[in-house]
Amino acid sequence: MLIALQNFSAAQTSFDVNIGGGVWTAACEPFVVEDHLVWNPGAGATHHLGFGMKSVLNGHLTLGLGVRGHYMGQNRGYRTSLKCKYPDCDACDENDGRGVFINWSGQDSVGRSIGRDEATTDYAMISVPFKIGYQIGKFNPNIGVEYNYRMGIEKNVGELQSIGITTGLRFDLNDQFAFSTDFYGGVTKDMTHQGTVYSGQRGADDVEELETYDFKWRSYRIEFTVHYKFGGGSAK
Numbered sequence: 257m258l259i260a261l262q263n264f265s266a267a268q269t270s271f272d273v274n275i276g277g278g279v280w281t282a283a284c285e286p287f288v289v290e291d292h293l294v295w296n297p298g299a300g301a302t303h304h305l306g307f308g309m310k311s312v313l314n315g316h317l318t319l320g321l322g323v324r325g326h327y328m329g330q331n332r333g334y335r336t337s338l339k340c341k342y343p344d345c346d347a348c349d350e351n352d353g354r355g356v357f358i359n360w361s362g363q364d365s366v367g368r369s370i371g372r373d374e375a376t377t378d379y380a381m382i383s384v385p386f387k388i389g390y391q392i393g394k395f396n397p398n399i400g401v402e403y404n405y406r407m408g409i410e411k412n413v414g415e416l417q418s419i420g421i422t423t424g425l426r427f428d429l430n431d432q433f434a435f436s437t438d439f440y441g442g443v444t445k446d447m448t449h450q451g452t453v454y455s456g457q458r459g460a461d462d463v464e465e466l467e468t469y470d471f472k473w474r475s476y477r478i479e480f481t482v483h484y485k486f487g488g489g490s491a492k
């Protein structure tokens with residue numbers, strides 16, 4: 257047992273510092289209501305610096321654990337209104353102010369956007385990924401769960417916490433360097449807002465209430481990382 261533990265810690269585990277970058281977005285669900293696009297497609301850059309460990313348990317099965325600090329650029333995907341993007345839309349007419357609008361709960365005027373602060377701040381984030389993988393030569397496809405804790409830098413948007421699925425592919429070049437690419441998809445929400453969709457002329461009496469939705473925003477990232485391994489020994 258002791259020998260097994262020594263083997264586990266000495267020979268099969270590697271530690272690394274890592275650095276990387278990628279892109280992220282926040283997407284709204286539902287992203288289409290009443291045939292109109294709600295999601296404001298946008299992407300931001302993200303950079304990270306972290307610490308990780310990877311253990312090869314029985315020659316093939318791997319466990320990975322890490323902690324990373326991210327600097328994430330602003331992302332207009334959070335700013336949401338219902339603007340008609342369809343040239344031949346029957347419901348909307350720019351000239352007489354007719355259209356399809358959202359009234360967000362807590363706001364008194366129809367047609368305003370929401371998520372302005374969330375969309376105009378950079379973020380600092382800590383992520384903690386935990387992954388299970390399978391080693392095939394130098395390649396390590398893996399999947400796991402990740403916890404994110406994020407705060408706005410220029411704007412106070414509270415604490416955005418989420419848990420998501422992370423999946424990736426790592427390539428261990430040699431005893432010193434490894435490269436990996438990872439995808440994170442939020443399972444829990446960054447934020448929610450209730451909005452009621454109206455159709456008609458803005459400010460007029462004949463607006464028709466269509467439906468109320470609970471809109472949810474989740475975040476997604478794709479990242480590329482370079483790992484510099486130290487200590488631990490020669491785990492792949």
Ligand SMILES: [Zn+2]
Binds near residue numbers: 342347
């Ligand atoms: Zn329209």
